[in-house]
Amino acid sequence: MTKQAVVTVAISWAPQFPTVKEQSHISRSIIQCCKSQAVLCAPLESYSLFLFYFCLFEGCVLVVSVIEQLAQWHNSTVKAAVERLCDYIPEKLQGFCYLLAELYGPHIAELIDKEMNADVVCHSLRLCKQDPGQPLCHLYSPPKVSWFPLFLKLLIVKSFMGFSKIDFGRFATLRGYHWRGRDCDDKNTTVYPGRRPDNWDAKGDSNCNGIWVSAGSKGVVLLGDSAGAHFHIPPEWMTVTQMSAKSFANLPMAFSDELDWPQFSEFTGFLNSTIGGWTDSLYLRLRKRNRCNHRDLQNISQNGGSSGNLLSLIKSLARNQLLDSPAIVIYATIGNDVCNGERDTLSHMTTPKEMLSNVVQALRYLDSRLPNGSHVILTGLVDGRFLWDNLHDRYHPLGQLNKDVTYSQLYSFLDCLQVSPCSGWLSPNETLRNLTSERALQLSNVLKEIARSEKFVNFDIFYMDFPLRQTAEEWHKMGGEPWQLIEPVDGFHPSQIAAALGTGITWQKALHEWPQVLGKENPFNDQIEAIFKDQGGH
Numbered sequence: 001m002t003k004q005a006v007v008t009v010a011i012s013w014a015p016q017f018p019t020v021k022e023q024s025h026i027s028r029s030i031i032q033c034c035k036s037q038a039v040l041c042a043p044l045e046s047y048s049l050f051l052f053y054f055c056l057f058e059g060c061v062l063v064v065s066v067i068e069q070l071a072q073w074h075n076s077t078v079k080a081a082v083e084r085l086c087d088y089i090p091e092k093l094q095g096f097c098y099l100l101a102e103l104y105g106p107h108i109a110e111l112i113d114k115e116m117n118a119d120v121v122c123h124s125l126r127l128c129k130q131d132p133g134q135p136l137c138h139l140y141s142p143p144k145v146s147w148f149p150l151f152l153k154l155l156i157v158k159s160f161m162g163f164s165k166i167d168f169g170r171f172a173t174l175r176g177y178h179w180r181g182r183d184c185d186d187k188n189t190t191v192y193p194g195r196r197p198d199n200w201d202a203k204g205d206s207n208c209n210g211i212w213v214s215a216g217s218k219g220v221v222l223l224g225d226s227a228g229a230h231f232h233i234p235p236e237w238m239t240v241t242q243m244s245a246k247s248f249a250n251l252p253m254a255f256s257d258e259l260d261w262p263q264f265s266e267f268t269g270f271l272n273s274t275i276g277g278w279t280d281s282l283y284l285r286l287r288k289r290n291r292c293n294h295r296d297l298q299n300i301s302q303n304g305g306s307s308g309n310l311l312s313l314i315k316s317l318a319r320n321q322l323l324d325s326p327a328i329v330i331y332a333t334i335g336n337d338v339c340n341g342e343r344d345t346l347s348h349m350t351t352p353k354e355m356l357s358n359v360v361q362a363l364r365y366l367d368s369r370l371p372n373g374s375h376v377i378l379t380g381l382v383d384g385r386f387l388w389d390n391l392h393d394r395y396h397p398l399g400q401l402n403k404d405v406t407y408s409q410l411y412s413f414l415d416c417l418q419v420s421p422c423s424g425w426l427s428p429n430e431t432l433r434n435l436t437s438e439r440a441l442q443l444s445n446v447l448k449e450i451a452r453s454e455k456f457v458n459f460d461i462f463y464m465d466f467p468l469r470q471t472a473e474e475w476h477k478m479g480g481e482p483w484q485l486i487e488p489v490d491g492f493h494p495s496q497i498a499a500a501l502g503t504g505i506t507w508q509k510a511l512h513e514w515p516q517v518l519g520k521e522n523p524f525n526d527q528i529e530a531i532f533k534d535q536g537g538h
Contacts, residue, residue: 058139058413058414058417058419060118060121060122060125061118061119061122061139061413062118062238062398064108064112064118064121064122065118065139065238065398066085066237066238066240066243066398067081067082067085067108067112068081068112068117068118069240069398069401069402070084070085070240070243071112072240072401072402073240073241073401077109078105078108078109078112078113079105079109082101082105082108082109083101085097086098086101087245088243088244088245088247088248089245089248089251090248090249090251090252092252093251093252104125107121107124107125108121108125111124117140117142118139118140119137119138119139119140119142123136134416135416137413137416137417138413138416139398139405139409139410139413140404140405140409141404172253172263173253173256173257174256174257177538178257178261178262178263178299179257179262179268179298179299179300180193180297180298180299180318181193181194181208181219181294181295181296181297181298181538182208182295182538183208184205184208184536185204185208190206191204191205191206191207191208192207192208192318193207193208193209193219193294193295193296193297194207194219194296194298194318194319194324194325194327195207195320195323195324195325196214196323196324196325197212197213197214200212200213201213201214207296207325208294208295208536209291209292209293209294209295209296209535210294210295210532210534210535210536211291211292211294211528211531211532211535214292214325215292215522216290216292216519216520216522217290217292217293217296217325217519218286218290218293218296218325218326218327218328218374218375218519219293219296219297219298219319219324219325219326219327219328220267220268220282220283220286220293220296220297220298220327220328220330221297221298221300221317221319221327221328221329221330222265222267222268222298222299222300222301222329222330222332223300223301223305223310223313223314223317223329223330223331223332223333223362224267224299224300224301224302224305224330224331224332224333224334225301225302225303225304225305225306225332225333225334225335225336226260226301226302226303226304226305226493227332227334227335227493227494228265228266228267228299228301228305228330228332228334229258229260229261229262229265229299229301229302229303229305230260230261230262230264230265230266230269230493230496230499231259231260231261231303231487231490231493232259232260232261232275232487232489232493232496233254233259233487233489233490234247234250234254234275234489235397235488235489237251237489238397238398238489239397239398239400239401240401241400241401250274258303259303260301260303261275262299262301264279264496264499265281265299265499266280266281266282266494266499266500266502266503266506267281267282267283267299267330267332267503268281268282268283268297268298268299269281269283269284269499270283270284270287270297270538271538273496273500275496276495276496276497277495277496277497277499277500278496278497278500279496279500280499280500280501280503280504281499281503282328282330282503282506282507283296283297285503285507286328286518286519288525289518289519289521289522289525290519290520290521290522290525291522291524291525291528291529291532291535292522292528294535294536295535295538296325296327298317298318298327300313300314300316300317301313304336305333305336306333306336306337306350307333307337307350307354307355307358307359307362307443308337308350308354308358310331310333310358310362311358311361311362311365314362314365314366315365317366317369319369319370319371320371321368321369321370321371321372321458322371324371325371326370326371326372326373326374326375326459327370327371327374327375328374328375328376328377328517328518329366329370329374329375329376329377329459330376330377330379331359331362331376331377331378331379331447332379332466333381334379334380334381334382334466335381335382335384335422335440337349337350337355337381337440337443338350338381338384338422338424338425338436338439338440338443339384339421339422339423339424339425339436340422340423340424341414341415341418341419341420341421341422341423342418342423343418343423345423345424345432345436346424346432346435346436346439349424349436349439350443352442352443352445352446355443355446355447356446356450359378359446359447359450360450360454363376363450363454363456363461364456366456366458366459367456367457367458367459370458370459371458372457372458373458373459374458374459375459375460375461375462375514375516375517376456376459376460376461376462377461377462377463377464377510377517378447378448378450378451378461378462378463378464379447379463379464379465379466380443380444380447380448380463380464380465380466381440381441381443381444381466382440382466382468383437383440383441383466383468384422384424384425384433384436384437384440385425385433385434385436385437386468386472386482386485386486387422387425387426387486387491387492388411388425388426388427388428388433390482390483390485390486391407391483391486391491392406392407392408392411392428393406393407393408394406394407394483395407396409396410396488396489396491397488397489398410407491408428410491411426411427411428411491412428414426415427421490421492422436422492424436424439425437426491426492444465444466447463448463450463451463462513462514462517464506464509467502467505467506467509470505471485471498471501471502471505472485474501474504474505475497475498475501480497484497485497485498485501486498
């Protein structure tokens with residue numbers, strides 16, 4: 001669809017600000033429009049829904065801020081800045097951007113020209129909600145001119161992101177091989193990564209590891225949250241001084257992977273990082289130790305994952321007790337049992353009793369699915385006071401141009417919208433931060449006690465603290481700063497650097513304290529590499 005065609009459709013659909021019903025209609029129409037390009041449809045569907053419901057993710061304020069700063073940086077009109085932003089977006093998604101520009105652009109330009117900030121613009125567009133009796137949420141300081149008459153009736157929006165069941169496949173995103181080792185024969189259900197060789201691979205590569213016959217192999221399975229899935233929003237998406245078409249080249253892939261980058265993650269990463277830092281993962285180290293482990297990885301993580309919702313997520317584990325190789329399972333829900341966006345955050349945290357019940361249920365399920373000889377490592381919760389201590393007075397990427405948005409302001413804005421990823425830790429209230437860490441420690445102690453006292457038939461079980469302190473110390477030795485270990489856009493998740501350093505710490509602990517978990521080094525690795533090269537890649 002050309003820009004001119006999109007503009008024509010936009011005018012005929014909704015020349016002014018669309019109602020909730022009209023927004024839903026436009027979203028469905030965009031999705032129907034892309035059905036003819038099936039490969040693009042799923043990511044575009046996610047992208048369109050994300051943009052229509054983006055107030056819940058504070059996206060409206062972020063996008064309008066970028067438009068305003070683009071106009072400032074390039075000394076252009078707001079209209080030109082909107083068009084520039086649309087031109088940056090990958091061509092196959094530009095039509096939707098032009099549609100939104102036609103719907104909302106004139107009003108955005110009018111308000112920015114009147115020196116209204118992004119908060120005012122988004123409220124006037126009816127894209128944000130203020131509950132009765134609740135404070136008016138704003139990221140920026142209020143403008144000097146009167147702006148309350150600009151507010152319209154507000155609307156309620158809901159999140160769209162959910163978990164899609166993982167399956168082996170040949171596609172990278174949409175829970176494909178970025179999340180799980182790539183299949184080598186979609187038509188044969190008995191061929192997949194992680195199984196023991198069928199009749200010594202006499203008829204073919206039955207476990208997709210690119211070699212004939214395997215010995216002593218073990219897969220890596222992560223049961224985790226957004227940190228394990230490696231949530232990341234590229235800072236160049238909202239830093240106008242770095243913004244270009246190249247900045248947004250990975251946008252469709254990012255949205256179709258739920259803004260997660262498991263292919264670079266701490267436990268299942270396998271590709272060289274393109275988002276800064278470097279990739280080092282438990283999977284890559286196990287593969288180097290035994291080339292038979294090639295492609296045997298499963299990242300079963302979810303944004304918002306906790307000990308409670310992992311009980312349903314865990315059912316997507318693919319492991320056959322009779323046919324498959326043992327697995328090393330890392331159970332790592334490092335924050336969401338204490339993190340929520342609720343006003344009364346403490347009362348919504350997981351209790352030690354609930355934690356015990358949830359984790360034991362999960363382990364019993366694993367005992368019914370994992371092949372004998374497997375291992376489970378329980379990871380303690382992080383001490384999230386590290387976040388506020390190292391970021392609160394620094395400028396967020398949105399605030400770097402004009403020095404007007406700190407992380408403290410961002411955290412308060414998210415908390416006001418009740419979409420804070422962690423009201424307990426991302427708070428100026430030191431007492432609340434300490435209480436949140438106290439609960440996190442209680443839950444970690446539950447995990448530690450489970451590892452000490454519980455016994456299972458098909459796996460042994462271990463515990464380790466989340467290695468934040470060791471990671472920070474190691475990074476300091478390398479000349480780094482603590483804030484560089486935190487994702488710059490959300491100010492909450494571990495960065496690519498933190499993930500890579502954490503891998504080394506986990507590996508050394510396992511190597512010295514639980515060497516049986518890692519298995520023996522394959523003496524035939526050199527021959528495997530000489531004969532099978534990259535074993536078919538990933």
